[in-house]
Amino acid sequence: MKRTLSIASSSTLFLVIAMTIIFSGCGGNSTKKLDMTQEFKDFIKTYEAKVTPLFKEMNLANFKAAVSGKPEDYKIATDLRIKVTKIYTNKDDFAKLKKFKESNSITDELLKRQLEILYNSYLSNQIDDKKLEEMIKLQSKIEEEFNTFRADVNGKKLTDNEIEEILRNSKKSDELKAAWMGTKKSGEVVSADVIKIVKLRNEIAKELGFNNYHEMSLKLSDQDPKEIEKLFDELDNLTKDEFAKLKGEMDDYFAKRYNIKKEELMPWHYQNRFFQEAPQIYPADIDTYYKGKDLVDLTTKYYNGVGLEIADMVKKSDLFEKPGKNQHAFCQDIDNEGDVRV
Known part of the structure; x- marks a missing residue:
């Protein structure tokens, strides 16, 4: 016991x-x-x-x-x-x-x-x-x-908006080509430095253990390069047939508009510098609704109507063309505390 x-x-x-x-x-x-x-x-x-x-x-x-x-x-x-x-x-x-x-x-x-x-x-x-x-x-x-950069077209410096106006409205192939090609001269200005920075970025990325800068940039931004490629391949597969159909409609329209064969259509015939906006192949003039209107006032009233006060943002922003100004639309958060500028 x-x-x-x-x-x-x-x-x-x-x-x-x-x-x-x-x-x-x-x-x-x-x-x-x-x-x-x-x-x-x-x-x-x-x-x-x-x-x-x-x-x-x-x-x-x-x-x-x-x-x-x-x-x-x-x-x-x-x-x-x-x-x-x-x-x-x-x-x-x-x-x-x-x-x-x-x-x-x-x-x-x-x-x-x-x-x-x-x-x-x-x-x-x-x-x-x-x-x-x-x-x-x-x-x-x-x-x-x-x-x-401002495009030089026939000896005259033109803004991006002026270029877009020509591409949208002109029916003269020579005029369209001159305007479109004028915008591409920006490549000549920056090409040497772009090649330098690509090589330097890739060199840095390899030193940090990545294959190249593109891979590093994606991975350090929580993106998987293979998943991104897969996503775009899927998008291409889902849309390429419909796009080809719509592109055919565009080609028919523009061949008639410029009185040329479809095979003669060039990038400057599609009403945009980068073919990134839908061309005006249907009779719809949205600009009519805004002619003679104060766009800033309209925008401010709209946002007020949905409960968003933007008067302070508008006051600090810079909304219209001027020499030397960046022509690309952008929005910048200055301090993460409400100071946002356009």
Whole structure:
């Protein structure tokens, strides 16, 4: 009887010790996770204090350069881009992010997402400072040259809107060709620098363990290159027959419009610089409804009608053509706090 009790007591003691060890370990892991989570929160706080004011300053400079087209404004914007990007080259910060990521201690879903975005942002910039500056300066130079480009058609500088007006309304093939070809001269202006930046970006991507910049850009933006390719292949398969049918209708219409054979149709015959908008092959003039109207006032009233106040945004935006201005429509969030400009 005493022997039985002794064995039972020993078993109980063993279980108590085992459970104590287990719970002690769990407690230690829990404490470690809490410590790591707090450390990451502190990292974010420090990061935001550095980045937030610089991002706003950079975005304001980018917007000003895009509107003015002045070299001095592009220079200021470029210098600020370099300054902001160099935050992400910090080796110590990246080491911390790598530690947070590999620890698997960040369990809060929002924090996990922030960690993933920060890690990828830093990873793409773990490169030599000289290469980084060269890449940003090349990118800015290309943007400036492309944004300030105006097509030269028969000795006259034309805006994109004037080019589109010709392509939409003219029935003269020579005039259409001159206008369309004039826009393509922008390629001659930037081609050498585009080739340089492609080679440099691919070189950087390979140094970081990717096959090329395209792959790196997609993967660090949560995209799978194979899935993207599969998606577009599927889209092509689903639409190519219908597109061919519609394209046939367009060709019939434009052959009659220009009094040429369908085989003689060229890119400048389709009423758009890039064949990215539906040509006007059906009798519908939408512009009629807006002639003589104040478009800004109409837009403001519309958004007011759906409960969105945009007066402040309109006041800060730059809505109409001017020399040197970026002709592409774009919308920019300046500070993630409501300052949005068009």
